[in-house]
Amino acid sequence: MQTHIEKPFYRPRRLRAHENLRRLIRETTLSVDDLIYPMFVVHGHNTATEISAMPGCYQYSVDNLANAAKELAALGIPGTILFGIPDTKDALGSEAYAEDGIIQQAVRAIKDAVPNLLVMTDVCLCEYTDHGHCGVIEAGEVQNDATLALLVKESLSHARAGADVIAPSDMMDGRVRAIRAALDENGYENVPIMAYAAKYASAFYGPFREAAESTPQFGDRRSYQMDPANAEEALREVALDIEEGADILMVKPALSYLDVIHQVKTEFQVPVAAYNVSGEYAMVKAAAQNGWIDEQRVALEVLTGIKRAGADMILTYFAKSVVEWLNS
Numbered sequence: 001m002q003t004h005i006e007k008p009f010y011r012p013r014r015l016r017a018h019e020n021l022r023r024l025i026r027e028t029t030l031s032v033d034d035l036i037y038p039m040f041v042v043h044g045h046n047t048a049t050e051i052s053a054m055p056g057c058y059q060y061s062v063d064n065l066a067n068a069a070k071e072l073a074a075l076g077i078p079g080t081i082l083f084g085i086p087d088t089k090d091a092l093g094s095e096a097y098a099e100d101g102i103i104q105q106a107v108r109a110i111k112d113a114v115p116n117l118l119v120m121t122d123v124c125l126c127e128y129t130d131h132g133h134c135g136v137i138e139a140g141e142v143q144n145d146a147t148l149a150l151l152v153k154e155s156l157s158h159a160r161a162g163a164d165v166i167a168p169s170d171m172m173d174g175r176v177r178a179i180r181a182a183l184d185e186n187g188y189e190n191v192p193i194m195a196y197a198a199k200y201a202s203a204f205y206g207p208f209r210e211a212a213e214s215t216p217q218f219g220d221r222r223s224y225q226m227d228p229a230n231a232e233e234a235l236r237e238v239a240l241d242i243e244e245g246a247d248i249l250m251v252k253p254a255l256s257y258l259d260v261i262h263q264v265k266t267e268f269q270v271p272v273a274a275y276n277v278s279g280e281y282a283m284v285k286a287a288a289q290n291g292w293i294d295e296q297r298v299a300l301e302v303l304t305g306i307k308r309a310g311a312d313m314i315l316t317y318f319a320k321s322v323v324e325w326l327n328s
């Protein structure tokens with residue numbers, strides 16, 4: 001005897017049968033408007049050193065960085081975020097706030113070459129300190145309040161150089177308020193702050209630390225960056241940063257924290273940025289180089305997922321490739 005199989009009444013597949021129907025019902029679209037491309041800048045002339053764990057990404061000298069910035073503008077990418085590698089490191093990270101420091105030179109060069117490209121600057125000390133931590137060390141510990149004064153100096157020097165957006169990534173308490181107040185007092189009330197609000201102590205930063213030469217020389221960052229197990233705490237961090245005057249709130253990394261991105265977007269109606277970090281990039285690159293996955297499809301799927309979770313913008317090393325893929 002034959003079993004009777006009831007026919008489905010509602011058939012979701014109807015809407016998947018034609019590419020144009022799929023286009024009409026598509027809920028999330030990744031576009032060039034969503035992208036921020038991070039770049040690394042070093043002292044010297046006419047150098048571009050590829051970062052081994054981040055194929056396709058380079059440490060540029062200032063002159064070459066300006067050319068790289070022109071390329072971003074030509075692709076229509078709205079902005080870049082800059083990371084600097086100083087000539088000398090010391091206990092207080094002096095080059096971070098030197099008027100002629102590497103970032104200050106880089107910002108001026110880009111603003112000269114392509115005034116329209118948004119230049120965001122990462123505000124942190126870890127690339128500039130000889131111990132590799134994101135703040136002042138006393139008695140073997142990162143001192144919160146003593147660090148704030150240096151972050152303020154660094155932010156102001158970036159603004160003076162012409163930075164369009166200030167992005168503190170240090171995770172010290174109270175830094176957004178301190179930076180906001182200093183920017184306002186000095187005539188930079190229109191310079192927005194993009195706060196790394198929920199930044200986790202993540203193993204996914206590995207390749208970046210090679211690129212930015214910022215590996216901590218002792219210990220780790222768990223006394224200031226967040227525990228990967230916590231999401232409620234991320235909401236408290238975001239609430240604090242909004243109250244302190246942050247304009248754009250960032251979750252970092254992105255891929256292992258999609259729930260956090262989603263909760264931040266649903267809980268607070270604010271612009272949310274997600275950082276698709278170096279390790280997330282390196283994994284896709286490495287697997288693709290082995291022929292194990294299709295780089296383009298995986299990268300677009302990852303970035304679409306980050307956007308679907310609630311990100312308004314994505315900092316990603318894939319930005320330039322994405323524009324090429326979307327245009328082809």
Ligand code: PBG
Binds near residue numbers: 124126276277
């Ligand atoms: C600086 C900083 C880091 C990243 C962005 N800003 C590294 C860290 O906190 O150790 C990581 C970015 C990436 O991995 O792509 N504090």
